[in-house]
Amino acid sequence: MTLLNKLKVLHFGAIGLLMLSAVTTFAGQPKPMVEKLAVVNGVIITKVDFNRKLHQIKQHILRQGQQIPDDKLAQIKTDVLETMINEELLFQESRKDGITVEPEAIATDLKKIKKGFATDSDFKKLIAESGLTEAELQSNLERGHVINKLIDKQIMALIVIPDQEIRKFYDTHPNSFRKSEQVRASHILIKVDSQAERSVKDEKKAKLQKVQKRLKSGDDFAVLAKEFSECPSNIKGGDLGYFQRGKMVKPFEDVAFALKTGEVSDIVETRFGYHLIKVVDKKPASVTAYEEVKDKIGEYLKNEKTSKELKGYIEELRKKAVIERVTSL
Numbered sequence: 001m002t003l004l005n006k007l008k009v010l011h012f013g014a015i016g017l018l019m020l021s022a023v024t025t026f027a028g029q030p031k032p033m034v035e036k037l038a039v040v041n042g043v044i045i046t047k048v049d050f051n052r053k054l055h056q057i058k059q060h061i062l063r064q065g066q067q068i069p070d071d072k073l074a075q076i077k078t079d080v081l082e083t084m085i086n087e088e089l090l091f092q093e094s095r096k097d098g099i100t101v102e103p104e105a106i107a108t109d110l111k112k113i114k115k116g117f118a119t120d121s122d123f124k125k126l127i128a129e130s131g132l133t134e135a136e137l138q139s140n141l142e143r144g145h146v147i148n149k150l151i152d153k154q155i156m157a158l159i160v161i162p163d164q165e166i167r168k169f170y171d172t173h174p175n176s177f178r179k180s181e182q183v184r185a186s187h188i189l190i191k192v193d194s195q196a197e198r199s200v201k202d203e204k205k206a207k208l209q210k211v212q213k214r215l216k217s218g219d220d221f222a223v224l225a226k227e228f229s230e231c232p233s234n235i236k237g238g239d240l241g242y243f244q245r246g247k248m249v250k251p252f253e254d255v256a257f258a259l260k261t262g263e264v265s266d267i268v269e270t271r272f273g274y275h276l277i278k279v280v281d282k283k284p285a286s287v288t289a290y291e292e293v294k295d296k297i298g299e300y301l302k303n304e305k306t307s308k309e310l311k312g313y314i315e316e317l318r319k320k321a322v323i324e325r326v327t328s329l
Contacts, residue, residue: 036326037081040088045081047327052131054080077329089317091143094150101145109141110134155309161301169297170290177288180245184281185256186238188224189231191273208267208274215264221278230273242283252277 035047057080061068068076117123127134170177188211192204211228215221222237229238245253249270256277259265265277 037329038085038326039322039324040085041092041321041323043088043092045084045088048131050081050084053084056130074329081325081329085318085323086314087143087147089314089321090147090150093317094146097150097153099146099149099153101142101149105145106138106141109145110138113137151306151310155313156302156306159302159305159309161298161305165301166294166297167290169301170293174287177293179283179286179288181257181285182242182244182283183253183256183279184242184283185240185259186221186225186278186280187231187233187240187252188221188229188238188276189273190228191230194271205267205274208276212267212276215276221264221276238278239280242281 036044037047037050038045054077057076058068114120114123117126124134127137132140188208190204190208190211192201196204207228211224214224222239225238226234228234231238233240240248243253245257247253248256249272251268251270252275255265255268256279259277259279261279261282263279265275268275268277
């Protein structure tokens with residue numbers, strides 16, 4: 001991912017920095033008769049809460065397509081506990097500062113979370129599996145909000161990025177703002193396994209050849225894509241949007257980039273099957289203008305500085321805190 005793309009998706013906040021899931025534990029609500037892992041200024045972090053958070057971290061890593069080597073697990077466990085301690089320290093500091101959050105903000109967050117589930121039953125099932133009640137989830141959301149407000153007030157609001165610093169970043173990272181040549185293409189796909197028998201491949205190709213004849217007779221590409229294409233893009237008339245080299249399988253992109261705007265290819269075979277490709281538009285390589293990315297660069301630099309300042313802020317809180325680690329991980 002280029003720096004420009006990172007700038008497009010960058011979002012800073014204590015939840016993003018310190019929590020990987022909205023469904024995190026509320027360390028300030030210890031349960032009786034459970035094993036303690038740490039005590040932060042008198043507030044208990046339990047083994048149950050730790051295990052729940054560790055499970056969420058593991059699931060997040062696995063969803064990224066990564067594995068967790070055995071020799072890395074011990075470090076992950078240490079990082080999880082230290083993160084939970086940091087969260088508790090920030091939460092306690094936000095309370096000292098008198099920071100509160102409007103109930104409407106919590107309700108809005110909860111509504112957004114629920115929208116990510118097909119049914120209310122699915123939502124309740126996940127909550128139950130996480131060992132939380134909906135009330136505890138709301139407490140966790142409140143916790144995230146007040147921590148964010150604390151960071152905004154104590155750190156972010158005090159950081160100003162001068163225009164000359166933004167301009168210097170732009171001028172010294174030219175490759176980050178270069179856009180590669182892009183093609184916008186549509187296609188009609190007839191799927192066939194690359195290992196299929198020749199007779200099966202011939203049958204599938206013949207099906208696309210019939211579609212090709214209709215195109216040559218003047219039928220509309222998008223209409224035929226909706227009717228015959230076996231790619232999910234069929235609902236959009238086969239439109240794949242803009243893409244640059246390296247985003248599609250090579251036989252497909254080689255043809256797409258070689259076609260002129262408005263041209264339709266002959267039948268192209270890839271590991272997915274047989275395609276007819278139509279180039280809708282082309283964008284030459286270019287450099288994104290400074291004014292277009294100025295605000296994003298400023299946001300990026302501010303977030304970078306905030307992250308560094310936050311580490312120092314937490315270290316100061318730790319120096320003043322009484323932190324006891326009760327049992328080993």
